[in-house]
Amino acid sequence: MPEPSTYRPATGSIPTSAGVYKFRDPDRRVIYVGKAKNLRNRLNSYFANPAQLHPRTSTMVHTANSVEWTVVDTEVEALQLEWTWINEFNPRFNVMFRDDKSYPYLAITMNDEVPRAFITRGKRRKGVKYFGPFAQVWAIKDTLDLLLKAFPMRTCTAGVYRRAERSGRPCLLGYIDKCAAPCVGQISKDDHRDLARSISDFMSGNTGRFISHRQKEMANAAAELDYERAASLRDEISALQKVLDKSAVVLSVSADCDIFALVTEELEASVQVFHVRQGRIRGQRGWIIERSDDHTPAELTTDYLRQAYSGLDADAIPKEILVDTLPADLDSLEAWLSEQRGSRVTVRVPERGEKKAALETVAKNAKEALIQHKLKRSSDLTTRSQALKEIQEHLDLPEAPLRIECIDISHTQGSNVVASLVVFEDGMAKKRDYRHFAIHGEAAADDTASMYDVVSRRFSRYLEQMTSEEPDERFGYRPSLLVVDGAGPQVAAATRALNDLGIIDISVVGLAKRLEEIWVPDDPFPVILPRNSEGLFLMQRLRDEAHRFAITYHRSKRAKAMTSSVLDDIPGLGESRRTALLRHFGSVKKVRAATAEEICEVKGIGPSLAAKIIAALAD
Structure with missing residues (x-):
């Protein structure tokens, strides 16, 4: 090297x-x-x-x-x-962002002599206008079908168009009025280009004039008793209105902007964007990135904005771009975007109002996209098998870790110490086997003592179940691999606990969160899995699930401790009455604000006890 x-x-x-x-x-x-x-x-x-x-x-x-x-x-x-x-x-x-899926676009070949409208997922080409992306291909097909009722422009391929020119007969779309048939001269090429411009303007958000113009023409046709023409215009208005109805309204003002949100985790990040034109969502797109820890959210924002707007036509870049984190090199990025658009472009973080609410919606979509990406990745059998194989090979395990258990310790400055145990079987969470532990006394002195205590308690139950006539399968299974949240000291404590119980056939490792290092017993150097490996992804998901489960239990313990410290010492207020009191009012704060008569409404509490409660809470 x-x-x-x-x-x-x-x-x-x-x-x-x-x-x-x-x-x-x-x-x-x-x-x-x-x-x-x-x-x-x-x-x-x-x-x-x-x-x-x-x-x-x-x-x-x-x-x-x-x-x-x-x-x-x-x-x-x-x-x-x-x-x-x-x-x-x-x-x-x-760092390179990749689309979290392949999105379809509506494309119009404005660079052609006779422009064509079609649906595409391919790379952008110069001279072609793109609208979208659409979430589903059927949505864009419906939209195009409705637009052709009002703007019957060409959608056929070059081969079909040339064949119609040679034969002098239009294709089926020309006969059913879904195409104005420029191939056989039913419309001039200039008029056909006007149809293409009209679709482009309508999809860009300039919708009002097309509907209002047809409404006036329909009224004039009806006044002249030309009911056939009026009915045709009515159908066109209805088609255009349906296209508008398919675009969700996010802003009451007719704003043109793109709204981006970024959600980051240790190994991956998700970006979503809503393309808003005239206050309506005209497209939505997302990216997933394999994240490097040395890239800040501001740097990632610069990267995805540059990727999103590279190679676009000037009119595809809005004058306002809303983000949740200002990009690094904001001034140079705005100057580059302004140069691409040909006029001033601003990048800012909305602080209040509709745009702030719209940004929160985009952020929810980014978070959901990351969840779906992880679920898709973890639910794939081939991927899970690869992850287990990688873990076995990198950690030199005697067998593939089909059952993995992970322990995490959680506390607040040494108080309310708890632990969680989560279980993954065949790479999938087995939530019915999750357990949590409350830790007291000397075992709560530090993380290593707590780890020793939890491992001892969990695997003491395992040894008991081995000789039980009616074993409890929750503790009766032996994991192939025990993962602890932490580095060398935590691994040593867990290994010592197993050795003291005489268990030598369970592998123990620790996963340190800062650098995603895997620590094995009696080795001063950690094992580093490739950042894009499925094995590391599974280990991280296991550790994060244990941390989530521990935090949830710790918060419930802390909340109970905070309430019990106030109400426990009131004479006559036992556990059942205390529970009923808190269930009735919802919190100690509301109990403190209640009158004696309101407290007496709680079952089991009379005037004398209510007076004691008020006196105790008034101190």
């Missing part, structure tokens, strides 16, 4: 201006592309003390064996050049 000091450029040779740099590996492949306002400061940071670098960054500089840079005049040029090189070289250490 190359040593960074062998290819570090002399500090004085690095310019202090803005620019873009590339790290290359020994085979001259570009492995990372970055930009900087000051190239000297940025590049020197890569050659600092390796212990101060993020693991991913450290791996990158040790994989590379050369670095080169290109000076540019402005930060906007650096932003553009960096993105050009990222797309050209696809560097392995750069």
Whole structure:
């Protein structure tokens, strides 16, 4: 592995201006592309003390064996050049968002002599206008079918169009009035292009004039007793209205904006965007990213905005972009977007009102998309099998860990100490086997003592069930792998507890959250699984589930402790009456605000006890 000091450029040779740099590996492949306002400061940071670098960054500089840079005049040029090189070289250490699914678009080939409307999922082409993306392909098919009733433009392929030209007969769509048939001269090419422009304007949000114009024409046709024409216009108005009804209204004002939200977790992040035109959602799109911890939300925001608007036509970029986190290099990003659009573009975080509420809705969609992505990933049998195989191989286990148990300790500065135990079988959560433990006395002294106590209690029950005539299957199964939340000390405590019980056939590891390191007994160095491995994904999901379950139990214990500390010492107020009192009022605060008569409404509490309660809570 190359040593960074062998290819570090002399500090004085690095310019202090803005620019873009590339790290290359020994085979001259570009492995990372970055930009900087000051190239000297940025590049020197890569050659600092390796212990101060993020693991991913450290791996990158040790994989590379050369670095080169290109000076540019402005930060906007650096932003553009960096993105050009990222797309050209696809560097392995750069963050790249990928669509969480393939979205269909409505496309109109305005660059053709006779424009065509069609549905596509392919790459964008110059001169073609795109509308969407739509969540479902059937939704865009319905929309196009309705639009053709009002704007009967061509949808056929080039081959069908040329065949109709040669034969002098239109295709079926021309006979059923779904196409104006420019192929046989039923409409001029200029008039047909006007139809294409009309669909484009309507889908861009300029809807009012098309409906109002037809309403006036329908009234005139009816006045002239041309009922056939009036009926045709009525059907066109109805079709256009249905297209509008399919677009949900999110803003009462006729605003044009794109609304982005970012949801991040340790290994992945999710982005969703709503394309709002004239106050209506005209499209929705999402991305999933395999996240690197050294990228902040602000840096991720810069990355996804740049990816979202690269290669788009000017009219596809709105004048206002709403985000939940301001991007890094905000000024240069706004300048680049404004240059792409040809007019001023602002990026901001909405603070109140409808736009803030719309942003919260987008954030909910981003969170749901990440949940669905994880569920899809975890429910796939092949993926789960691969994850278990990777864990077995990397941890050198004697068998595939078909049953994994994970223990997590939770407390508040040493008080209300609790633990959770969650179970995964065949890579899936088995919630009926989840258990929690309350920890008291010397066992609550620190995390290692708590871990020893919980492991001892859980596997003492396991040994009891082995000799029981009616075993409890909740504790009667032996896990192939025991995972504890923590590093070496927690692993040592769990291993000691098993050894003291005489159990030697259960493997123990610890998962440290900060760097996702896996610690094994009696090894000073952790095992590092690849960040994109299914095995690490399963281990992280297991640990996160144990943490969630522990936190839930800890909060309930803490809430009970807070209420009991106030009500426990009241003479005559036993546990059942205390429970009834809290169930009736909902909280101690509301009990304190109640009158004696209101307290007496609680079953089992009379005037004398009500007076004692009021006196105790008044102190």
